Amino acid sequence: QQQVKQSPQSLIVQKGGISIINCAYENTAFDYFPWYQQFPGKGPALLIAIRPDVSEKKEGRFTISFNKSAKQFSLHIMDSQPGDSATYFCAASTPLGGNTGKLIFGQGTTLQVKP
Amino acid sequence: DADVTQTPRNRITKTGKRIMLECSQTKGHDRMYWYRQDPGLGLRLIYYSFDVKDINKGEISDGYSVSRQAQAKFSLSLESAIPNQTALYFCATSLSGGEAFFGQGTRLTVV
Numbered sequence: 001q002q003q004v005k006q007s008p009q010s011l012i013v014q015k016g017g018i019s020i021i022n023c024a025y026e027n028t029a030f031d032y033f034p035w036y037q038q039f040p041g042k043g044p045a046l047l048i049a050i051r052p053d054v055s056e057k058k059e060g061r062f063t064i065s066f067n068k069s070a071k072q073f074s075l076h077i078m079d080s081q082p083g084d085s086a087t088y089f090c091a092a093s094t095p096l097g098g099n100t101g102k103l104i105f106g107q108g109t110t111l112q113v114k115p
Numbered sequence: 116d117a118d119v120t121q122t123p124r125n126r127i128t129k130t131g132k133r134i135m136l137e138c139s140q141t142k143g144h145d146r147m148y149w150y151r152q153d154p155g156l157g158l159r160l161i162y163y164s165f166d167v168k169d170i171n172k173g174e175i176s177d178g179y180s181v182s183r184q185a186q187a188k189f190s191l192s193l194e195s196a197i198p199n200q201t202a203l204y205f206c207a208t209s210l211s212g213g214e215a216f217f218g219q220g221t222r223l224t225v226v
Contacts, residue, residue: 009155036215042219043119043207043217043220044158044205044217045217046215049214089158103207103209104174105150105159106157107155108157108158
């Protein structure tokens with residue numbers, strides 16, 4: 001049972017283009033939705049995160065769009081650069097500080113940005 | 116020094132052997148996690164611990180056990196390794212369930 005479903009599995013984008021990765025979740029108790037970025041040989045690192053009380057969060061070229069009613073959220077990378085080539089994971093967590101605050105990850109998306 | 120340190124970084128072991136992966140952290144976080152990463156399956160939660168006395172099973176705990184020896188140490192054991200446990204294993208920590216910080220990973224191969 002995959003609680004967080006991520007697509008596409010892989011993505012190739014030209015430099016300067018927009019990369020879009022989508023995630024859908026089932027558990028309405030989730031209230032924290034982070035995105036992690038992983039480079040080869042490294043552990044994942046937090047990129048950007050959102051809570052369901054807002055529909056969008058932007059940090060530089062990275063934007064999360066959140067649709068609570070559809071139980072979906074997406075990562076948009078504007079002006080994609082070769083240095084953005086990495087694996088991206090969406091995740092979801094139940095209330096922070098509570099006794100169920102565990103992070104559940106999606107399947108991952110391998111992004112390649114061509115020069 | 117890394118905030119979350121995993122040892123060993125690479126390990127090849129034989130089927131049926133017992134193996135332990137270790138994780139230590141200097142961040143002072145209360146929560147620690149073990150994940151395994153497989154291509155196409157993402158990161159799947161094996162076990163997690165909210166404090167030394169609180170250990171919980173994750174999505175795929177069968178065949179694994181853990182020990183939280185101290186707030187800073189969380190080890191994962193494979194009692195009798197099998198080939199389908201070949202994967203990349205990550206330890207992570209967080210403060211009360213917030214941002215998770217990952218170690219560099221342990222690449223385990225069971226032959």
